[in-house]
Amino acid sequence: MIISMRPHATKEEIDHVCERIGEFGYKVHSIQGEQRVVIGVVGTGDVTACLESLEATPGVESAVRISAPYKFVSREFKKERTSMRINGVEIGGDEFVVMAGPCSVESEKQIMQTAEGVVAAGAKLLRGGAFKPRTSPYDFQGLELEGLKLLRKAKQATGLGIITEIMSDRDVDMVAEYADVMQVGARNMQNFALLKSLGACGRPVLLKRGMSSTVKELLMSAEYVVAHGNSNVILCERGIRTFETVTRNTCDIAAIPALQELTHLPIVLDPSHATGKRSLVPPLSRAGVAIGADGLLLEVHPCPEKAVSDGAQSLTLQGFRDMMRELKPYIELWKQARLAATAVGV
Ligand code: PEP
Ligand code: MN
Numbered sequence: 001m002i003i004s005m006r007p008h009a010t011k012e013e014i015d016h017v018c019e020r021i022g023e024f025g026y027k028v029h030s031i032q033g034e035q036r037v038v039i040g041v042v043g044t045g046d047v048t049a050c051l052e053s054l055e056a057t058p059g060v061e062s063a064v065r066i067s068a069p070y071k072f073v074s075r076e077f078k079k080e081r082t083s084m085r086i087n088g089v090e091i092g093g094d095e096f097v098v099m100a101g102p103c104s105v106e107s108e109k110q111i112m113q114t115a116e117g118v119v120a121a122g123a124k125l126l127r128g129g130a131f132k133p134r135t136s137p138y139d140f141q142g143l144e145l146e147g148l149k150l151l152r153k154a155k156q157a158t159g160l161g162i163i164t165e166i167m168s169d170r171d172v173d174m175v176a177e178y179a180d181v182m183q184v185g186a187r188n189m190q191n192f193a194l195l196k197s198l199g200a201c202g203r204p205v206l207l208k209r210g211m212s213s214t215v216k217e218l219l220m221s222a223e224y225v226v227a228h229g230n231s232n233v234i235l236c237e238r239g240i241r242t243f244e245t246v247t248r249n250t251c252d253i254a255a256i257p258a259l260q261e262l263t264h265l266p267i268v269l270d271p272s273h274a275t276g277k278r279s280l281v282p283p284l285s286r287a288g289v290a291i292g293a294d295g296l297l298l299e300v301h302p303c304p305e306k307a308v309s310d311g312a313q314s315l316t317l318q319g320f321r322d323m324m325r326e327l328k329p330y331i332e333l334w335k336q337a338r339l340a341a342t343a344v345g346v
Pocket of ligand 1: 103129133184185186187208238273
């Protein structure tokens, strides 16, 4: 159950509601929000009696039963789309947001050149991994703190907000100091210790779908972050593992509208990891716009053949510019569709 208190409900009213919840045998799982407090309730008991009683309790605006196992992130809990502002850019709203940059931060020259190139072409956030999850322990593991510092330099030069990967709960405070968005990679989608610690990181989280994870498992992972206090979560479809070998992963494009039916959170597409192949990135990006994603997360490198990771799927700066130009009419249509949807409250 989710109990929404009226705005400015008093502490006494909130305490009283929590007491009543206990009397019905339920447990208060979390209390979120300041002006408008939302209480998450778990356990088993007489739901109908509890809901009826709480609805009549002072300070309560609504008490609803959420049947989905993912509660706070479900459309049942919140009908309207969630949007958030990141370094002056709104995601989940009426703007299509492109986040672009290299797979790994490699050097000052590389990140500055990329940042300047992508901002000029219309990117709104700069991506770049400072901590890299690599299949082999012998591959480049990232510049770590040095990489974060370079990302900050690129932000100062271009004004672009930074999205970068966080791999361990131990590094949350350090990465949060430099990142505007904390990226959780596919391999860490079910790193529950990390997800819990991101509940208190004070930054939006971009959660990538695990390569063998279902849509519902992705939503359960998002629920971890939200239930631990952080409602700013962006979901990312980046392809899943199938028997297909022509592409690096199989892009589950239908997951995007499927997710939109199930959750109010913004959803972006990563066509780079979804294909593994530069030539397939522009057509898949068009598909992402057309299907109504909230944005794209793309890999771009000034010299992909020299990239230390994911060169084959990275666009060149020229390729990125061309793609952004080609996407323009699609993004215009996207905006019309989004404004029409907003007008009817979806
Ligand atoms: C990345 O964004 O570079 C990355 C490692 O992606 P994923 O976690 O989707 O494999
Ligand atoms: Mn990569």
